[in-house]
Amino acid sequence: MSGFSTARLKMVDGQVRTNDVTDRRVLDAMLTVPREAFVPADRQALAYLDLDLDVSEGAAKRFLIKPQLTGKLLQAAEIGEGDNVLVVGCATGYLAALTAKLARQVTATECDSALAAKAKAALNLANVTCKAAACAEGDPSAAPFDVIILNGATEVVPEALLGQLKEGGRLVGVSAESRPPRAIIVTHTHGEFGHRALFDAAAPVLPGLERAAAFVF
Numbered sequence: 001m002s003g004f005s006t007a008r009l010k011m012v013d014g015q016v017r018t019n020d021v022t023d024r025r026v027l028d029a030m031l032t033v034p035r036e037a038f039v040p041a042d043r044q045a046l047a048y049l050d051l052d053l054d055v056s057e058g059a060a061k062r063f064l065i066k067p068q069l070t071g072k073l074l075q076a077a078e079i080g081e082g083d084n085v086l087v088v089g090c091a092t093g094y095l096a097a098l099t100a101k102l103a104r105q106v107t108a109t110e111c112d113s114a115l116a117a118k119a120k121a122a123l124n125l126a127n128v129t130c131k132a133a134a135c136a137e138g139d140p141s142a143a144p145f146d147v148i149i150l151n152g153a154t155e156v157v158p159e160a161l162l163g164q165l166k167e168g169g170r171l172v173g174v175s176a177e178s179r180p181p182r183a184i185i186v187t188h189t190h191g192e193f194g195h196r197a198l199f200d201a202a203a204p205v206l207p208g209l210e211r212a213a214a215f216v217f
Helices: 003-019 024-032 041-046 067-077 094-100 113-123
Strands: 084-088 105-110 128-132 145-154 165-175 182-189 192-200
Touching: 003 024, 003 067, 024 067, 024 094, 067 094, 067 145, 067 165, 067 182, 067 192, 084 094, 094 105, 094 113, 094 128, 094 145, 105 113, 113 128, 165 192
Parallel strands: 084 105, 084 145, 105 128, 145 165
Antiparallel strands: 165 182, 182 192
């Protein structure tokens, strides 16, 4: 077993399973997808650590969220084999690659066009479409979605994304609208949206989903 394969197994056993992720499909995906393939070469040694991993190469910081949070969000989303899924702020594409193991079709958006190009090259999967787009915009052309997953946090209600949920669909991510930040699931039922907190969680805020700066005298 290679060094990365061993690290991947330790990540799943030590970080993901121990945080109450029991969904076999999610665990199998995380055991299969090589996280190091979505990390710049000079940071691959950090690929399996329990941290939000900076994969940006420009001024704007972009991250792969912690493995344990990734697993818990995927489990909460309950992605079905026939689902159409949107991954928002995919960075280099790791979360989209995991989602592709679970869903019929995945659309991944990334606001950094250079990273979007890297994600598209790294993914190269028949059931994944990767696009450069603002995080707050989603992808109306591929909507409606059964599931929307945020690869990070939002400080505002993502109205445009919620509008792209199918009836019966759900959005999962981290809400940092108040303290402490929490992982949430938003369900679209009978034309209304229900919000439910899942667990305390922290993640970098996605570009374009920040709270507007307050005026200060």
